Amino acid sequence: MSTALLRRRGAARVSGVLGVCALVSTGVVISSTAASAEEETVTETLQTFAAEAFAPQADELPTGLVEAIQRDLGISAEEYLANAAAAKVAADVSAQLVEAGVDINATVIDGQDVTLYVEAEADVAAAEAVGAKVEIGSPPDEHDYSDYDFEPKVDHKGGYGFFTQADETSGFRCSVGFSGYTPDGDDRFLTAGHCGLDSETYEQLAGPVYHLPLEAPIGPPPQGEDPPPLNIGDEIGDITDGSMHFGPEFENYDAGLVDITNPDFNGIPQVAGWAGGQGNPDENSITIYDSIDAVVGAEACKSGSTSGWTCGTIETAEQTVDFNTGERVTGFIFDACMLGGDSGGSIIVGNYALGVNSGSDFGPDCDTGSFGIGFAVSGGQYNALDVLGDQWELNVAVNTPSVTAPEDGGESGQSVTFEGTVEGAGTNHRVTVSVDGGEPVEGEVTAEGAFSVALPEDLEPGEHTYAVQAFYGNHSQSEVAEGSWTVTEAPPVEELAVDSPSEGQTTGNARPEFSGTGQPGATVTLAVGDTEYGTAEVGEDGAWAITPGSDLPVGVRFDAVVTQTFEEDTQEVTVADLGIEAADVTITAPEDGSTVAGDVVFEGTSFGGATIGLLLEQAADAAADPQPRLGLRAEGEDDVEEWAGEFEIDDAGNWTFDPAEDLPEGEYTITAQATLEGGDPELSDSEAVATFTVANGDDDGNGEDGDEDLPDTGSSGTTWMIVGGVALLLAGGAAVAVRARRNTTA
Incomplete structure (x- = not known):
């Protein structure tokens, strides 16, 4: 068929740019300071990978691809795979953060150094927690994409x-994006939406769709000449009805589907490598393991049928551009060459499907132009899976799981957890484990390809067989890893x-040692209520001992719970009604x-949280009036006047009392009592007594024979004044100062 039979779209000029859209990842507490993060958890963190670790995979890459990586990116194949x-991982972690409520504007990677651009200060802590450098705002846009001519690449x-x-x-010529499946598992591939629509009416093309057998990329036509005739190959299928999303009706989209109905064609999860440049399409093909x-x-x-295999760097994660033919597409911008007819072709990062070729300002060859736009497979505000996910799923190669536990031919206990890895797999994968041909148990895969699947029930002793298989979506699956143990x-x-x-x-030691016996190797924990006071490992001789790391409750009765944990076994022993004796109250001055x-100031000691009561009694004088008794809190005493003064007590129970008035000369007895609110009196209550003599050195004539009564306070009262210990001080006051009036007789 000559080129006269091909109607090509003209070059499109960008008429405007809507601006960089925020990158919104889909997919995997931290507890974040962002508003909606309370119920989500970020399970992954950023990872760095040593290039040398990818040497085995790099050795398996086609020579042409290695040459293209070195030519276009200036890095080694090992670095390319490590950076991929x-x-x-950066894309998966970013997606998890977004699901957790963190507002991420963009994810930027330089080699393996990741910077997350977040919307506000409230998002910083969560982004930093995954190991990223964090900036508030959006990354600087180095390019004004309205300066470039983008045109849809119809081939x-x-x-x-x-x-x-x-x-x-x-008709139109385009390129295949990625192999995939219908919901029923039939072959269906993804391409650009504009590849299946009439360029003027945007109606779906009549079809059918034919394969173009090529031994090398078609290449751009010589300037000023018509393109060479095409070798139209076998019919492979038809455009999927209603799947072509492009143009005014589907603004921002450029994705469509083609059904492979010819049984001679079999979609496989690979991308043509074109010998790493302009060679045979089947040389250096790349296997697809996941999307990114x-x-x-x-x-x-x-990869595309016109320019073959080219590489570049992603400049903008999501950008809206207007083609000069009137269409608008939102996608990622990168600087690999893309020419007419490359449209719909594959864009990959490592072994991961990134997007399909949509348009570029390159033309007529790779020496004239700067950027291309790709429409994403997943991620971003607009992507193929969002709009076509109910009609198509990506076809990926799923590697056979490597089972590390239980070891094939080895032994295990009755409680079994299967562990291993699936090379190239990520969080979009899953694994199933079937034991002895029974019902499979499903487990998740981490971003690094690791899995762990715990069997729900213990197994009977004896030999067992297992079958472990990995899956992606509904139709991509691995070979079965089998073994016995x-x-x-x-x-x-x-x-x-x-x-x-x-x-x-009971004991006066607030940190008494707990000791006993148990299962060697087990972990023993000491707790009172919800507070844990220490842990220990049971020794080989079966003995263990724990000294609490902080004081146990003082002055009250409590139950201590000792817990032993060993594999799946947990045991508890409760030691009831224990008590720590509070320190006795003392009078030190x-x-x-x-x-x-x-003007004596009374001082003493007690314990934290104590309530202190004081009673002052003057020695009786038969010739004088009955002597008054002054006190701070004295239950059961009906002849005690309230004693005015300033009372203080600290956290450790050290107390002082400075009476409001000096004491007259005479002999006195001071009694101090300590109690604990809600405490056990046997553990917390105590009393101290001291006698002393006041000698002021002169007689002011207010008493008989130089003796003076306690001062007349001008008020009445018959109870001790309550002085709360630490709690009262924390409330902001010293002891209430209340003057006591001397009792009188009729």
Whole structure:
């Protein structure tokens, strides 16, 4: 068929740019400071990968691809694969953060250094927690894309060329994006939406669709000449009805589907490598393991039937451009060459499907132009899976799981967890484990390809077989990893015993040692209520001991719970009614038997949280009136006047009382009592007594024979004044100062 039968779209000029859209990843607490992060958890963190670790995979890459990476990106194949792995993890982590409520504007990678651009300060902590450098705002846009001419690229394995019949005399040439499946598992590939629509009416082309057998990329036509005739190959299928999303009715989209109905064609999860440049399409083909979201700075390579294999760097993760033919597309911008007929072709990062070729300002060859736009497979505000996900799923190669536990031919206990890895897999994959041909148990895969699947029930001792298989979507699956192992009966777990302290025991040591016996290797934990006070490992001799890391509750009765954990076995022993004796109250000033001046300040010690009561009694004088008794809190005492003064007590129970008035000369007895609100009196209550003499050195005539009564306070009261310990001080006051009036007789 001559080129006269081909109707080509003219070059499109960008008429405007809507601006960089925020990158919104889909997909995997932290607890974030963002508003909606309370119920979500970010399970992944950013990873870096050593290039040398990818040497085995790099050795398997086709020579042409290695040459293209070195030529276009200036890095080694090992670096390319390591950076691709880092970009994949960065995309997955970014998607998890977005799902957790973190407002991310963009994810940018430079080699393997990741910067997350967040919307506000409230998002910073969560983004930093995954190991990223964090900036508030959006990354600087180095390019005004309105300065570039973008045009839709109209021209099997991804990257192959195909021809769509438009009418009896014309059609369009494009490239295959990625192989995939219908919901029923039939072959259906993804391409650009504009490849299946009439360029003027936007109606779906009549079809059918034909394969273009090529031994090399078609290449741009010589300037000023018509393109060479096409070798139209076998009919492969038809455009999927209603799938072509492009143009005014589907603004921002450029994705469509083609059904492969010819049984001679079989879609496979590969992208044509074109010998790493302009060679045979089947040389250096790349296997697809998953999809990836666009990350600024990631190295990406594209495959297309016109220019073959070219590589570049993602400049913008999501950008809206207007084609001069009137269409608008939102996608990622990268700087690999893309020419007419490359449209719909594959764009990859490493072994991951990134997007399909949509348009570029390159033309007529790769020496004239700067940027191309790709429409994303996943991620971003607009992507193929969002609009076509109910009609298509990506065809990927799923590697056979490598099972590391239980070891094939080895032994395990009765409680079994299968562990291993699936090379190239990520969070979009899953694995199933079937034991002895029973119902499969499903588990998730991490971003690094690791899996862990715990069987719901213990297995009987004896030999068992397993079958482990990995899946992606509904139709991509791995070979089955099979093996057998022997389950041995676990020896009985030694009973936990607490030898000391015993039930009801009390001590004055606030951190008494707990000791006993248990299962060697088990973990033993000491707790009172919700507070944990220490842990220990049971020794080989079965003995354990725990000294609390902080003081146990003082002055009250409590139950201590000791817990032993060993594999799946948990045991508890409760030691009830324990008690820590509070320190006895003391009077340190005045000393017992001492002589002091009338402005004496009373001091003493007790324990944290104590309530202190004081009672002052003057020695009786038969010739004088009955002597008053002054006190701060004295239950059961009906002849005690309230004692005015300033009372203080600190957190440790050290107390002082400064009476409001000096004491007259005479002999006195001071009694101090300590109690604890809600405490056990046997553990917390105590009393101290001191006698002293006040000698002021002169007689002011207010008493008989130089003796003076306690001061007349002008008020009445018959109870001790309550002085709360630390709690009262924290409330902001010293002891209430209330003057006490001396009792009088009629």
